[in-house]
Amino acid sequence: MADVQFRFRDDEPVADPAVTVDAFGDQTNASAVRLEPGDDAAALIPHLERLRLVEVNFPVWTDGRGYSAARTLREAGYTGELRAVGDVLIDQLNQMRRCGFDSFAPSHELDADDAAAAFARWPHVYQATGDGRPAIWALRHAQ
Amino acid sequence: MYKYDSYDQAMVDARVAEFRDQTRRRLEGHLTEDQFRPLRLMNGLYLQLHAYMLRVAVPYGTLSSAQMRMLGDIADKYDRGYGHFTTRQNIQYNWIKLEDAPDILADLATVEMHAIQTSGNCIRNISSDQYAGAVADEIVDPRPYAELLRQWSSFHPEFLALPRKFKIAVIASETDRAAMRLHDIGIKLVRNAAGELGAAFYVGGGMGRTPMIAPLIREFVPLDQLITYSEACLRVYNRHGRRDNKYKARIKILVHELGKEEYTRQVEAEFAHLLNQDIEPPLAELARIKAQFVDPPFAAGLPDAVDRSDPDFALWVDRNTLAHKAPGYAVAVVSLKPVGGIPGDATADQIRLMADLAREYSFDELRVTHAQNIVFPHVRKADLHALWSKLEAAGLGTPNLDQIGDIIACPGLDYCSLANARSIPVAQKISERFAANGKQDAIGELKLKISGCINACGHHHAGHIGILGVDRKGTENYQLLLGGSEGADCSLGTITGPGFSEDGVVDAIEKATDLYLEQRQDGERFLDTFRRIGMAPFKDKIYG
Numbered sequence: 001m002a003d004v005q006f007r008f009r010d011d012e013p014v015a016d017p018a019v020t021v022d023a024f025g026d027q028t029n030a031s032a033v034r035l036e037p038g039d040d041a042a043a044l045i046p047h048l049e050r051l052r053l054v055e056v057n058f059p060v061w062t063d064g065r066g067y068s069a070a071r072t073l074r075e076a077g078y079t080g081e082l083r084a085v086g087d088v089l090i091d092q093l094n095q096m097r098r099c100g101f102d103s104f105a106p107s108h109e110l111d112a113d114d115a116a117a118a119f120a121r122w123p124h125v126y127q128a129t130g131d132g133r134p135a136i137w138a139l140r141h142a143q
Numbered sequence: 144m145y146k147y148d149s150y151d152q153a154m155v156d157a158r159v160a161e162f163r164d165q166t167r168r169r170l171e172g173h174l175t176e177d178q179f180r181p182l183r184l185m186n187g188l189y190l191q192l193h194a195y196m197l198r199v200a201v202p203y204g205t206l207s208s209a210q211m212r213m214l215g216d217i218a219d220k221y222d223r224g225y226g227h228f229t230t231r232q233n234i235q236y237n238w239i240k241l242e243d244a245p246d247i248l249a250d251l252a253t254v255e256m257h258a259i260q261t262s263g264n265c266i267r268n269i270s271s272d273q274y275a276g277a278v279a280d281e282i283v284d285p286r287p288y289a290e291l292l293r294q295w296s297s298f299h300p301e302f303l304a305l306p307r308k309f310k311i312a313v314i315a316s317e318t319d320r321a322a323m324r325l326h327d328i329g330i331k332l333v334r335n336a337a338g339e340l341g342a343a344f345y346v347g348g349g350m351g352r353t354p355m356i357a358p359l360i361r362e363f364v365p366l367d368q369l370i371t372y373s374e375a376c377l378r379v380y381n382r383h384g385r386r387d388n389k390y391k392a393r394i395k396i397l398v399h400e401l402g403k404e405e406y407t408r409q410v411e412a413e414f415a416h417l418l419n420q421d422i423e424p425p426l427a428e429l430a431r432i433k434a435q436f437v438d439p440p441f442a443a444g445l446p447d448a449v450d451r452s453d454p455d456f457a458l459w460v461d462r463n464t465l466a467h468k469a470p471g472y473a474v475a476v477v478s479l480k481p482v483g484g485i486p487g488d489a490t491a492d493q494i495r496l497m498a499d500l501a502r503e504y505s506f507d508e509l510r511v512t513h514a515q516n517i518v519f520p521h522v523r524k525a526d527l528h529a530l531w532s533k534l535e536a537a538g539l540g541t542p543n544l545d546q547i548g549d550i551i552a553c554p555g556l557d558y559c560s561l562a563n564a565r566s567i568p569v570a571q572k573i574s575e576r577f578a579a580n581g582k583q584d585a586i587g588e589l590k591l592k593i594s595g596c597i598n599a600c601g602h603h604h605a606g607h608i609g610i611l612g613v614d615r616k617g618t619e620n621y622q623l624l625l626g627g628s629e630g631a632d633c634s635l636g637t638i639t640g641p642g643f644s645e646d647g648v649v650d651a652i653e654k655a656t657d658l659y660l661e662q663r664q665d666g667e668r669f670l671d672t673f674r675r676i677g678m679a680p681f682k683d684k685i686y687g
Binding site (some may be wrong): 062065072090094099111122127129130141 | 148150151153154159160164168173177178181182264294295297298299300301302303304305378381382386416417420422424425427428431438514
């Protein structure tokens with residue numbers, strides 16, 4: 001199990017192991033769940049109250065289903081930890097953050113300087129994704 | 144034309160810095176080629192048979208003179224003195240060095256250009272009608288909507304690792320000049336019964352190995368929901384598009400397998416949800432963009448007459464100019480299909496000349512067409528002769544627009560690592576054959592399209608005559624298709640039968656066109672005759 005390398009939260013990390021979506025349905029006390037690319041994030045929406053950690057696995061970074069899963073959870077009001085795990089690379093950090101991920105556990109440790117540069121790369125953003133950053137169109141018409 | 148503000152410029156500059164950093168990490172060995180490949184592809188950089196190829200985006204095909212001049216300068220400075228205009232209204236350079244690529248992107252950024260998302264499994268450059276803003280049959284200029292979508296799709300964090308590439312076209316007239324229904328999403332601006340402007344969405348079209356014509360999934364999306372609806376279409380695709388087989392990963396397969404109704408139902412559910420997420424730019428943003436696409440200051444009271452005393456000029460006027468919406472003006476098209484030439488290629492000097500001529504004669508504006516030609520959208524009729532003379536002197540006066548010599552061809556096996564067969568020599572032989580036999584004029588409109596492999600970059604499915612190059616036991620073999628169309632009467636071509644050698648396919652095309660000349664009735668195009676009499680007589684003629 002890879003360590004969390006970047007975390008943008010102040011609360012205590014959840015110690016419980018993340019269970020599969022199937023197991024989560026059966027274990028009414030579980031607070032951490034792990035989504036695989038084919039899992040339907042919307043199935044977790046009825047249980048957001050007890051969820052404190054959702055891990056979204058990227059077995060290969062080119063499988064982008066996890067981005068939609070992240071936004072689906074955030075749009076449904078999930079405020080717990082949303083962790084990207086697996087094939088998490090420098091050049092995906094920023095777009096993951098924009099989709100709502102706030103912790104990152106790459107399977108291979110990333111260069112800290114390169115990662116810092118990647119998180120800070122974009123001065124502005126074109127889209128509203130619910131990550132709190134105003135879209136460029138909002139800045140243009142802010143008055 | 145759209146002008147970047149400080150936000151747009153900052154985004155493109157940041158992209159240059161990002162790619163410079165990625166290239167550095169690759170050259171220093173911190174990134175493997177496997178890790179780097181998708182990153183360079185997002186910036187339009189392919190590794191081809193002989194060198195890197197860089198594809199530069201020309202959003203909705205519109206260029207200023209300064210941008211066109213830069214494209215010429217890049218061809219000289221970093222390539223071998225020429226560029227290749229593509230069927231996506233972009234330009235490609237075929238002989239690029241990896242270490243130069245960041246500098247090229249930096250040069251492009253100085254003229255508000257980039258190579259963002261011209262490749263990779265993301266939303267690609269958005270294409271549109273090459274005559275937008277110049278012809279009378281559009282209900283509105285489609286380009287502001289394409290620009291709105293360009294900004295939304297640029298670096299969209301959710302959609303940078305889609306199952307497969309994703310192409311969007313926007314049009315605003317009944318005459319479809321952008322092959323709209325052969326795109327992943329085709330958007331057609333329409334008016335509803337109340338006279339309000341909105342967008343019809345066609346989703347799931349495409350060419351490639353499984354060509355499909357996109358079905359209409361929604362007749363009317365209000366303008367202030369355009370981005371939200373697009374996002375819903377993409378999210379359903381990102382979640383459910385097939386990832387087990389790259390040949391079945393395009394959205395057309397998802398729409399086909401789910402069925403149009405089920406796909407639409409899922410999109411509508413996602414759309415209803417997203418309407419509450421405040422992701423739509425305000426109409427004021429659309430108004431801001433629209434203000435930059437106002438008509439240039441057309442002069443009033445210009446004469447419509449053209450002095451036709453020079454027969455070569457008169458021929459070019461008849462073939463390569465179109466009616467403009469403003470009296471006294473014309474749309475002029477430069478054919479990049481000289482007899483025996485490489486379709487879509489232009490030298491650095493030719494590119495710079497066209498830039499100068501656009502400044503002098505066309506309000507500083509040019510267009511790239513998906514048929515790999517260049518348009519001067521707004522030329523005074525009184526200036527046509529001067530424009531033509533300068534084009535003609537530079538080898539750019541070929542009078543064959545939409546004729547059999549105006550061939551669309553992909554780069555094929557001469558350049559492309561995916562190709563099975565060469566496209567360019569076939570195009571050259573066809574144009575030479577029909578120049579020599581003198582039948583081109585008699586045949587009239589005939590759209591001929593050649594792909595060097597099943598990926599169909601040369602749009603062979605949509606050609607009145609299409610050619611598909613395949614590899615048959617180590618030998619290049621060419622299949623012939625008839626009856627395709629990319630227009631409002633969109634249809635897919637049908638294979639005639641067994642394939643041909645390179646020379647054999649040229650002979651077969653001549654036979655097919657001979658049959659057309661024998662059989663055509665009052666003003667029918669080749670396509671019309673084919674549709675009326677069907678494949679059987681063509682088969683008899685070709686194989687008999």
